[in-house]
Amino acid sequence: MLSVLAIDDSRTIRELVRRALENAGMNVTTADDGLDGVSSFGESAFDAVITDINMPNLDGFGVIEAIRSGQRNTRVPILVLTTETGPELRARARDAGATGWLTKPFDGAVLVRTLKRVTGAPLS
């Protein structure tokens, strides 16, 4: 069972993500801003991280940097989930170390498939 950390300052989005992933049999931990997310990340072993970009305290880029430059599980797949679009965002996300990105609003099934894809989990 995949264990996923979802970081978003929007309660609604957190809940949407949780439901989509839990329906797919994943184990979801949520965090409501970047700092919270980074500290949660240190507390257990996640198979993937989903993070928003625009958040108080620490933004998504900061989260990615903290994880990638951390002590353990530094190569965990990280998906950026944001309303922002466009090639610069993708380039920024990639340069920051994101594994992939999805645009809000998102389709739960697509999120699940994308997560499985970047974690190499079997699709069915």
Add this chain to the structure above:
Amino acid sequence: MMDDLRDTFFAESEDLLTAMGEGLAAMSDGSAGSETVHAVFRAVHSIKGAAGAFALSDVVAFAHSFETVLDAVRSDRLVPDPDVMRVLQRAGDVLAELLEHAREDRSDPPSALGSVLDALEEITGGQDDATPDDFVFEPLGLGMMAPLALPPAEATGFHLDFRPTGNFYPNGHHHQHLFAALSELGELTVTCSVPDLPPSAETDAEGNQLSWKLELRTDADEVQVRDVFEFVEGLCELELRKVESLDSFDDRPPHDDSTLPEVAMPTLAQAPDPEVLPRPLDVSSAVPTPAAARESAPRPTLRVDLDRVDRLINSVGELIINQAVIAQKVSEAGLPPASSLVAHVEDLSLLAREIQEGVMLIRAQPVKALFQRMARVVREAAEATGKQVELVTEGEETEVDRTVVEGLADPLTHMVRNAIDHGIEPPSERIATGKPACGRITLSASHVSGNVRIVVRDDGAGLNRDRIHATALRKGLVAADAVLTEAEIDNLLFLPGFSTAASITSLSGRGVGMDVARTAITALGGRIGILSTPGEGTTFNIILPLTLAILEGLIVTVAGQPMVVPAASVIETIRPAPRDFIALGHADRVLAVRGDHVPVIDVPSLLGFGPELDPMDAIVVLVRASDDSLAALVMEAISDKRQVVIKSLRSNVGQVAGTSAATILGDGKVALILDPDALTALAARRRAAQHAVQHLASREVRHEHAA
């Protein structure tokens, strides 16, 4: 399933709208820092992001235009002059209205929608680049993930040469995952190419030396295949050649000795990524033990409309009153103590208390969020003043009534800014006095005997009493000949209109003094005190009631009526000897209390309920007002000390002078709750009026003499 999520969305949107409104207000009056602008942007952005999930396209489109202007402001491309602010404020209103319409499933747009949209677009000059065509559910670049039919007989395919480069592995990608995605499209054959592999000594840590030749039999088109590589664009070398017929696959170069055939899906052990080599820690903990899983799963919570909670609290209040009435009737009935009715009534009262406490907990919130907001304030203020400041918080889990948490945000912000602006010294000065260069602000919260104590402490220079005193003299706030204790000088800070002119800065100045902070805290039923040691720093102590709905009070009698004095402000009760009352002039009296002289307030006459009390019959309740001044409240009797449920008068009969609210006692009688602050203020006005009357009278007497 979406319905309750919709409710979550609207409830969250309301919070976001509130934050947005506060931020816009701060931007309008020029008090907003960059963080406020970011917060407003984030609020609108979050609404946009979540609204998309409910297909509220009007909200999404409008929020997008709104956000575009905010983005220009936050990135300093647009100055939020009053004209821009007016448009932003209107946009905030329209957004709120749009959400309201959406919630009520109304299809009519808010009347101002068009004009505000035009105004927003005029500001950005129509440069809105990404008008929401990206807000469709169609995921970008993931079309190939859709289930595909089996390759038909006429299947074609692709030859791919693939080689990871740069941060491919550090970014969390893995070649196997890509291969797995490709094999979803059709039949995949993977061959790892060895010739490119340098001697092992030269293999870099990223393991980028391996490359693969792939053959994919599929009827998917090139776009679908390239989509698989969407996330790794720029992180790999990829050559893709379309093969027109099945037979072409047979044209592939024969395996030479340097090419290792590989199974379609390489196994973990073959991975070149050092991170994928067995990691005992991660692998073993990847499957959480049941206990760990339980621990990491957040406890389920329930979101409840605040109105419902308040209605419940009100009903519980009535229950407590009702229970008290019954208890009193039972005790008056003179039943034997062993009677079962007495026992049942006691059980009932215990249960009622439990329900009350439980209900109060619903409104309680930890101060953590509030303290976290202060971290931002500290950062901003430190940056603005060029000082180094760290914030230490203690007791973040302390729970306080929600209203109190909300009401504390402004005064705390003000005090923290003040502490950094005036308290903490610049690094050079601190080092010169042997302190660490980095100043420290401590915020702590704790429960102290039924109250909440919040402490704001800095390790700065302490208050400059000479300057405070000089300022107060210049502003006529103290008499020139008054001899003030240190504590009295410190408390001058809380006087309305006090702000040391030399200290007004863009940060904490704004002409708002500590009196605003004190007023806000008093409004929450709290008190604030100050303690300062030169060279060591300043401490503000804030004492707040745990809840705003229940109050510990002394039940007293004033002109035959029961009234309540909040126990929090009571210092002691005294039955003074008549000679302890000392007359001053015509109407003023003070009470001698252990060498101090405390102004006397005769409550019945002040409130107009009766004549002044005979000192022989009087009892005195010594109270401390929120400005730390003492007052001797004179009344007839004290009968009890108990918790009372606060009932607002304002919504029923309006404000009653000298009181804050009312309660209903066990015998069903209504009792006013006296407010020491309001009483002292009322007494001061009364005295001033009397002085004026006497002054006029004496002038008339002189006139008569002259005539």
